[in-house]
Amino acid sequence: MEQTLDEFNRTKGKVVDDFKTIVNDAEALLQATAQVSGKSFAAERAKFTEKLQYAKTRLAEAEQRVFEKAKQAAAATDHYVHDNPWTAVGVAAAVGMLIGFLAARR
Secondary structure, eight states: OHHHHHHHHHHHHHHHHHHHHHHHHHHHHHHHTTTOOOHHHHHHHHHHHHHHHHHHHHHHHHHHHHHHHHHHHHHHHHHHHHHOHHHHHHHHHHHHHHHHHHHHHO
16 A cells, blocks of 8 residues: 555656646746847737646645545545554555566466
């Protein structure tokens, strides 16, 4: 269970990092095109800036929600393991045996 949570956190972190990179690249593009003139370009640039700000806000909100959900899942798992230690040991042993069996077959 802990390994799955760790994998989830790594994947979540990678996705968040990728989105942050996209947002940073978009901001750099906006700064690079700041000197380009033209009414239609300026209007499109303003729309893009607005959409970029919206995306940054949504990303921050999503990151916070995912963090809270992961924290709740970890707390629930911890609570369950403390309330049912032998069940948790049994499940961990069964999963370990299954993984060992599958690894030995290869």
